Amino acid sequence: MSDVYRKCQNCGTVNLNRDYCKQCSEIINTTLKRKLEREKVAAAKEKHIRAKKPNPITLFFQNAIQHSNIFIRLTAKFFYSIWVIVIAIGSFLALLFGYIAA
């Protein structure tokens, strides 16, 4: 691998094969700097998404799933399942498209 000389933008020191300046510890590898910035933005975005409170529908079902009554618990589990919701919406849209196209 060939040698890479990088000049520090902070103190002007020329560094050989280093990602951080030997003088002031500033990051001098632009590719690494961009990668770290991208990771920081992605982490902040994910933290923001996780910090968001679930909507009232989610809260309702999450509470119903933990209900003491087994009948309510099973009904909530049934209607909160991905399969039931998707098949219900898919069937509704099929009927709608069939009705519109006829």
Add this chain to the structure above:
Amino acid sequence: MQKSIYNYGSVILHYLQKIYFPLFFIMAILIYMMQYSDIPLPLIINNHVNDFFCIPIVLFICQYVIRYVKSNRQLLMPVPLLLVITSMYCIYFEYYLPKSNKRYTADSIDIVMYFLGLFYFYVMEYITIKKTIRS
């Protein structure tokens, strides 16, 4: 060089993922309105293109609702469910309706178009998301 091609590919895939639903939706409505107004269209557009758009539109709406209900913006539907929905549409539009309504005709190319639509949706949603997570 290869890396830059890969990056361009990712960028194109990213933008396609953002615009394909409104694009398909508008195009499907336009084709339907032109058919309704008796405007002549090329045979392939008139008979098969809306069948290709149908499955990505339906699955996108289902995915949007499921993500809202579960409060999870990265949720993906299980692949067997995608196959079940597509098969359901094939049976309903290409077997049941042609038997019960003379307006509909059974066509094997439409079944291929439904599954092509499913493949398109899979590439747009699953492969792009996996790439984003990996990077």
